Amino acid sequence: MTIPSWNVFFLYFVFLSLISHTRGAPAADGSPLVAGQTIPLRRRNPSPDLDIHQRGQVAKFQRDVVLARYFGGERPTRRSSGDNLLVNQAYDSGYYGTLAIGTPSVSFDVLLDTGSSDLWVAGTSCGTVCNGLPLYDSSASTSFKNTSQSFKITYGQGEASGYVATETIKMAGFSVFNQGFAVIDEMSSGFLSAPASGLLGLAWETLALSQQMPFWQTLASSGTWDSPLFAVQFTRYTNDTQAQALEPGGVLNLGYTNSSLYSGSIEFIDIPSQPSFWYITLTSVTVQGGSIPLGTNAIAAIDTGTSNIGAPLSAIEAIYAQIPGSKPASGSWAGYYQFPCSTSVNVTFSFGGSTWAMAPADFSYAQVGGSQCIGAFFETTGNNPSWIIGDAFLKNVYTVFRYSPPAVGFAALSDVALGENGLNGVPVPSPTIGSATAAVTGNAAPATLRFTPALIGMGVAFSLLHISLV
Template identity: 20%
Template sequence: MKLFWIVLLAVLSCAMAEIYEVPLEEVEPPVVKMLREGTWDAYRKKMNHWRSKLVNPQNTYSNDIYSYFDIGYVSKITVGTPDQTFRVVLDTSSADIWVVDHTCASTPLVCDDSICDQGAICEIFCPENVCCEKRLHKKRNPCRGKANFESKRSSTYQQMEGKWSFTYRSGASAEGIFGNDTVRFGEVGKKQLIVPKVKFGQALKLNDDFLDRPHDGFVGLAFSSLSFNGFVQPFEIAHQQGLVQPVFTIYMERVGGRVQNAFGGVVTFGGLDTKHCGDVIAYQPLSAPLHWKFNINNVTANGVELMAYMPDAISDSSATFITSYPSNIEILAKALKAKPSEDALYYIDCKADASISIGIGNQVYQIDGKNLIINVADNVCIVAIRETRNFWGTTWVFGTSFIRQYCHIYDMGNKQIGFARSLKN
């Protein structure tokens, strides 16, 4: 009889679980914007400088992630009661969640333009003494202009102890405190996946690398055991509460150009996306259920096959570029007839017939040139490949170019990842 009730409860839980479709917005990746504005090389040099000096702060949690300068898609969540809306990166390569806190953006606007110096003279003559005290006149506040969370406005908010800190390999850094509140995937007024009692980060400080970035925070969708901060990511909580099945699908649409805030796809929480994706071609077991990490057989570019160091890859929804070790990327670039440059990118003929194929299990998945080549100016294009020397001990990272070509099905329950042909791309 006891077994009967267990089975019945499981069946009822599955029956009650729903599917939620949360839109994505395509945004211009910061690296492309910097290339157009001529600031990329300076940023890259600063990034390399910071990478050589990384030190984890004491008494805080730290996450060492390569970079988020190539983000191309954001989505909307709300936090608190009533809803406070944020544009966030839904990131399958991390498991933490944070948004900007209101105290981070609360310094006076006059501080941005203040010419006062810190010290006694400033205290006497500067009209806004807070600019002197915090040296905020030296730089723009990266939090200003972003949506920010006000805990006093939320009736469901609970303060939590502890501090967190992220130091990204790019030199970008964020730090703050913990809170607990209701998180909703999706926009106000539309069907939302509502997840109560989520531990999240409130960013009190961001460094300059977050200036003018198109997002107000991050929501990790990797396995919570990856978290450096003791978070349980909200989608896992939703499954634990019986709100959804432990599966989500990402479909990304290619708009291209400099169109901002355009419809960029859908994340389907709780099941498969049958509107935008074809039948599932195959599933591949995860090699390590922390990241969405799986074994691959090989990578081929225009018929040139890479056989060395092929064991595994990560699916990263926050990355525009395919990344691997320098030796692999050099072979890919040569096969694609892409030319290296001093700015660490590879330039290619905008009309090139380029493709990359990935052998996974018994299948081969081809990424076409339309999803690999990025136009940065008139008749100037780069190919979405980039070198990295250490990325979680993984050989390859496949980002949005792969996801646009093939919908990715992230099956947490069975610890596997599936691929289905995009019906549009």
């Protein structure tokens, strides 16, 4: 679709007048913005308000468009980025965001999981095990297509099965047409807790049991994002005695890194092999200042879908040997250790460069038997990966997952991000369904960026401002 030149210039003026209102920037009254705050938007007469630098940017954009139109020059490409505000469920047990499915769009809350690659939601034929969950109704969507391919996925806490379909999926201002996902007809009891209706897999396509390219990878590979990456910041409520079952959970950044949420630089660690899980090499772990033997080639999967941290038995024994009074737990806690709650346990990780500390509050997973606590580290039995590093560590860093070149990055949390931990009385984010400002077609190689009618008018401003639209 050709956008008239006056619309292009209008959109650019809108962008310039609103760009200062990004997440973490001050509000009009000088106070800092917080998650969920409404920003009043006003149309401005652009010409008198533009300084010489802004006028130069407008002139450059106009020249580029003219050269592209009449002389075959490179046409400027509009990319974008977006945010999806998260919810912290059950005292740091899981983090979910919101996406929309179908035509017309219906919103669903989905758990974020970088340890798997399939998007799935519970369907209307799920049965009594799904009572209380918002359910996807394929008959209500005109963009639904059934591929007649069966689907089954197994996790540590249960399994889910159904069939593969394609749909229009929207999240954070992006839309993917013909996106593959799974509709679940059966699942294990207690697998999901309302209001979450499914799971968004954020690992690589090679792991997808649905044989569909993951939603994030469709966007990253299409060139739709400003930068080919996504990032997460998680909040901590596990040590807050006044915490509710649902609390503000942080944010999922799509296509950019939010510099207001981290300090210093981002340290990237390359994925050492063909991407599947988000694998990186673990080079050191210390507990109470003592080094834990890792053996050779210790590989860690960075997994937002795991609350705690898994490690080989030899490492688990070495970890708890540093903590006086600790011992193996029993019963339903088999594979974990317990230790005196009065002990403050300090843990650090390194992946070949910086050392990243884990807060003592995140080492203490649960209190049992009065003075005894369950540690966040548990025994794993597999060799590849040997470590599973979940939210107990990820709450302490800003984590970036980069598509190209494949890597995981960590940065120290900023004071703004740290200030979101344990805030009481702050409402959880509400799901929002809005028109997507950039759209691609799924299951195509390569997918092509398209401009939608939502670009005409204020929709583009919301995308450029990193406001979450699903």
